[in-house]
Amino acid sequence: MAAAVAIIAALTYPAAASKPIASTFDTDDEGWKVIADFPIGGPYGKPLRTFECRHNREGGNPAGCVSMADPSDFIFCFQAPQAYLGDKGAYVGGTLSFDLKCDYSNYEDANLLILLGKEEDKELVLVAQFAIPPKADEWTSRRVALTPGSFRYDSKDGAPVSDADFRAIMGNIRGIWISGEFGTQVAETTALDNVRLARPAEQACCAWLGLFGVWWVIFIIILIILFALVLAALSRQRKKRAASPPQNADQH
Numbered sequence: 001m002a003a004a005v006a007i008i009a010a011l012t013y014p015a016a017a018s019k020p021i022a023s024t025f026d027t028d029d030e031g032w033k034v035i036a037d038f039p040i041g042g043p044y045g046k047p048l049r050t051f052e053c054r055h056n057r058e059g060g061n062p063a064g065c066v067s068m069a070d071p072s073d074f075i076f077c078f079q080a081p082q083a084y085l086g087d088k089g090a091y092v093g094g095t096l097s098f099d100l101k102c103d104y105s106n107y108e109d110a111n112l113l114i115l116l117g118k119e120e121d122k123e124l125v126l127v128a129q130f131a132i133p134p135k136a137d138e139w140t141s142r143r144v145a146l147t148p149g150s151f152r153y154d155s156k157d158g159a160p161v162s163d164a165d166f167r168a169i170m171g172n173i174r175g176i177w178i179s180g181e182f183g184t185q186v187a188e189t190t191a192l193d194n195v196r197l198a199r200p201a202e203q204a205c206c207a208w209l210g211l212f213g214v215w216w217v218i219f220i221i222i223l224i225i226l227f228a229l230v231l232a233a234l235s236r237q238r239k240k241r242a243a244s245p246p247q248n249a250d251q252h
């Protein structure tokens with residue numbers, strides 16, 4: 001049995017150790033805020049106002065989510081909490097994914113993911129574009145590859161980002177902002193759910209798990225436990241036989 005426990009621990013430890021940074025908003029806003037009033041087209045480096053997100057216990061994808069009603073004519077973004085910031089060099093080549101839902105979607109210029117960082121004394125703002133939610137009131141999943149090719153300097157029309165600058169930012173992320181601005185009028189409410197920062201290895205693992213589902217892992221664990229129980233029963237039987245005197249000896 002001890003061997004089975006060790007095998008299970010060995011199987012489950014890597015998954016726990018490499019647990020992705022994720023927000024599913026089951027019980028609260030998990031530290032996410034909203035920042036607002038960026039001019040359309042940028043610059044995006046300095047928000048004017050900060051708001052609390054609204055946490056919704058239902059209506060997410062599934063369960064809870066956070067949302068924000070457009071506060072102004074300008075662009076507003078969901079701001080990631082501290083867990084997503086700092087040294088994330090191990091996530092270069094991974095992805096940032098998230099689900100968005102918007103009740104009024106007719107603005108196609110602010111579908112932005114903004115990364116903030118610093119290279120030596122220079123403040124850097126990197127901007128990636130993601131596909132806009134195609135229909136109002138439907139959850140859509142978006143995924144941005146964490147590679148230099150996904151980003152531009154300062155705005156969606158900026159210059160391509162160098163590998164050195166991208167690695168410098170990922171080594172000390174100071175801000176991750178996901179735009180919620182999808183309406184030309186001050187009318188829309190945008191919701192966010194299932195944010196996930198994944199390393200390259202975690203993506204491969206998830207794709208593999210996706211093929212078989214989590215039940216496959218549970219099945220393997222049950223098999224290991226059954227195998228351990230059979231081994232323990234056989235071992236007990238062997239010990240019992242060894243302890244009993246041979247039958248022939250009784251007949252003499």
Ligand SMILES: [Ca+2]
Pocket residue numbers: 024025026060061062063064065193194
């Ligand atoms: Ca959720």
